[in-house]
Amino acid sequence: MTIEVASPATADSGATAVPTPLLQVQDLKVYFPIRDGIIRQRHIGDVQAVDGVSFELARGETLGLVGESGCGKSTTGRAIIRLNPPTDGRILFDGVDVTEFKGSALRQLRRRMQMIFQDPYASLDPRMTAGGIIAEPLDIHDVGRSSERRERVRELLATVGLNPDYASRYPHEFSGGQRQRIGVARALALNPDLIVADEPISALDVSIQAQIINLLERLQAEFGLTYLFIAHDLSVVRHISDRTAVMYLGRIVEMAASRELNVRPLHPYTVALLSAVPIPDPVIESRRRRIILKGDVPSPINPPSGCRFHTRCWLREKLGNPERCVAEDPVLRILDTRHEVACHFAEVVDGSTEQAQATGRPAPSVAAPAAPAPIVPPVPPTAPPTAPPPA
């Protein structure tokens, strides 16, 4: 599968009907009310876990959702699967507004979107066999006769790289990596279109992580799956996703093609996040300078005014604490081809030393953004302007 998301739009692609994205999330908000009192419960505030998140996901694409704990990335994923009811906003699946779906409509919808969980130990019922776990979606949705289901379970086990004869074993007889494969098989059982993978590898040992990443990539190629890949690890997200969205305190602060985001982060938070990721190379590490963010993430009950990152922003400090960051909430604006960023001063980030150091690359050629064109020496008038280069 090759998804041309990052390629520059060709002239006709704008004219011909752009295929409806598989998933559209529009201004999604998920608040968790905080109540007080024992008998009469008063509503005293909200945890604004997700506060106005919008993105689209094309069929066959992988979007990475990164951020630190409490940024709302998992809540976003769970709201899409409808494990948490959205407080506000719309979720369109295949062009249909599914935000208000309930009962059997919701159950039908769940055939098409599945989830892979973080903890392979907690996400499998210890009292069910691997076969029973994988067959459960088929049972619930009444797919096939029982012999067909058994065959399907064997097939799924083989697909995820496990011995089909393991169907009768219990979860505790498997290793972490194998359990995660069972979780993947369960998610695949109903041939879904969309898979929300919530930190699917972060509970696994390093040597096993690559096995699962490669498995997910192969399955996507084989079955044309669409992934929403939620993780805290930028390097993993960059590896597996076509596009990456960075979240901070319930908002997307930057969204771009993964490679672009890693080479040219434009939000000060993304820069800090990138700079904090250790690179397994002492030579590069000695060259990098980390941006150390001050303090902790503010509470999502009472987020800071204006830009939510302004309390910890290194750029704001560098610019002499402009009032605009406190007063005005920056919107996610398109800065470049499909590179969206929610920062008033994103232009300043581009080409800065902080940006270069964060990405771990030697002093980049991007350092001169003012001169995009190659420096052409003044052509002597005598020379023919279209002189063929010497062979």
Place this chain on the structure above:
Amino acid sequence: MTAGTPLLSVEELVVRFRTHEGTIHAVNGVTFQLEEGERLGLVGESGCGKSVTNLAMMRLLPQPAGRIEGGHVMFDAQDLTKLREDELRSIRGRDIAMIFQDPMTSLNPVLTVEEQMIETIMAHREISRDTARARAIELLTMVGIPQPEGRLKSFPHQFSGGMRQRVMIAMALSLEPKLMIADEPTTALDVTIQAQVLELLRGLTEQSGTALILITHDLGVVAGMTNRINVMYAGYIVESATTLDLFAAPSHPYTVGLLRSIPRLDAQAGDPLVPIEGRPPDMRHKPTACPFAARCRWRLDVCWQENPPLRPTIEGTPIVLTGPGATHQIACFNPPTVEEQVAGRPMRAGFVTAPPPAGTVDEVGAGRIGSTDDLEGMIGDIQSEEGPISLAPSAGALPLPPEPEHHTDGFLHDD
């Protein structure tokens, strides 16, 4: 090198756990040394024995299951394995301090930070309460806790995870230990907080000349933090080198595998991941052969029979255990060449991974070297059950692995 004895010298340490499920061979003869002020990384996956090594050194193994069954731990000319409990207590905390992954479990939840810090300081030093309190404030300032006087009165749960780890570091440093052992100190923290804590840890140990043992599964963390690294697998040190040497030329197949199986932030686009197939060995059996053989693509026939000793990568080099000139050592009969270190798989013409002897699990699938596909895991699994030949109990159900490279194209925005 430095004159005299090293600060810490672990010699042939063996640790076993007796459990209902059998004996766990957690550490199988580990030897390493540490000079004053050196920073050593102990790297490996869960169950490799890195944390057990640390707990055994401090004689804090879970009782009664865990036992030191061999070797010595020499610290400051004393054998820690032979000291009485009360003699040890005065060393713990004062000379050797520890910080753990979850600071919440090592701080007492019902005492304020002030009470705990002062108690620690006064337990080992003959000073007045006021002096101890002043010292506590100074330490909290040092680790970057805002308004330390006020925060002293707080309980541990009133701090965030990162702040708690700072408090732990402050407490660990309060007695100016000679050695600090940090066991996965940042694993529970977010990356930006991890950066804060690591920076702090490095700065403070550098400043005070405290030696550091950093235990982690993350090769990225040790790259910027340590002078030397021991890579552990199945209770053995399989590679030992200075940090620069280790990353410049990772020479044990396991180290190469670890490095090639994590996506790097600065990776060139298009680098596929090369996972280590299979899973770590069952520690209930003391390996008689190379413990990594079942997962190794470089293995020879001998790897199924003998356990390679740790020895210098360049034969005949004198063994130096500490300092910037420490010898690069590996425990491997057939180390990868330089190109293979980069590629993560054997590339020699005609080389075939030695097939497993009957009755053994083959995690790699001999004869399929070079494929990056994860299906090898399955093939290994099946072989483990049915023997290598009968791959097809229900052959129809098994999709054959697609061409290794072809499915990676879509993900790797190569320009």
Place this chain on the structure above:
Amino acid sequence: MAAPAVPVGQPIERRASRGLWGDAARRLMRNRPALVGLVFIGIFVAAAILAPFIAPFGPLEGGLAQRLQPPSTVHVMGTDAQGRDEYSRVLFGAQVSLIAGIASVIMGVTIGGSIGALAGGVGGKLDAVLMRFVDAMLAVPGILLAIGIVAFLGRGLPQIMFAVAVVNVPIFARILRGSLLSLRESDYVTAARSIGASGPRVLVRHMLPNSLSPLIVAATLALATAIIDVAGLGFLGLGPPDPRTPEWGTMLTDATKFIRQAPWLLFFPGAAIVISAIGFNLLGDGLRESLDPRMRR
């Protein structure tokens, strides 16, 4: 110690899957205190079942001529004030204790479990109401509650069983509700919801089976208390209406009158109560360990 010849590399794992219960049973068999408990319980149950065959005398058989005899070869545990064989009465007493204990625990688990399942499974208002009710029951000391119930319903073995059952109801209700609540947030329950499982299905297929082990442990431990409670009621004079019934608690009460002349009359029924209660306690603790998911690896 000659280690078994382990093949190089990783040995083939070919152990048959015995399932979770099988593994738990295997762990239980390795637990020495639990085995001791099982032996105690075995003696107790065997006594109850075999009493009619192994007892040298009938439980009511005897004459004043043989009253208050010390232990001898004929009367191993001596005789009581009515000249009945103490050994035979202790054996037959096991029947009463076993039946009363098991019946009351089954009743308690059924009622308490249903309340807990409703509260933890449905939640919301129903949960709040049920739990306040249970709290109110818990506020009354168990034995007092049992005395009150027997006093209200009148003496009789069924009444005793019911009273002891009621005492256990709030305990079972809380345990089941607690484990259901913690399971509600567990990943595999979320996973089941995410694939479209309905509420009742999640409760029946995932939550109840996984909350059984704490209930089993509690029931085993409750058997111990039930035996003591039944004996306690008997001791307080609220035993079976027929004062001749060989019931351990009643036997103890009778024995107190002759504590000087015949202290063994106090010792044997007391020992029987203690041994059977300790047996169920040890087994319960063993079960807790072998069923605990943290012990699984």
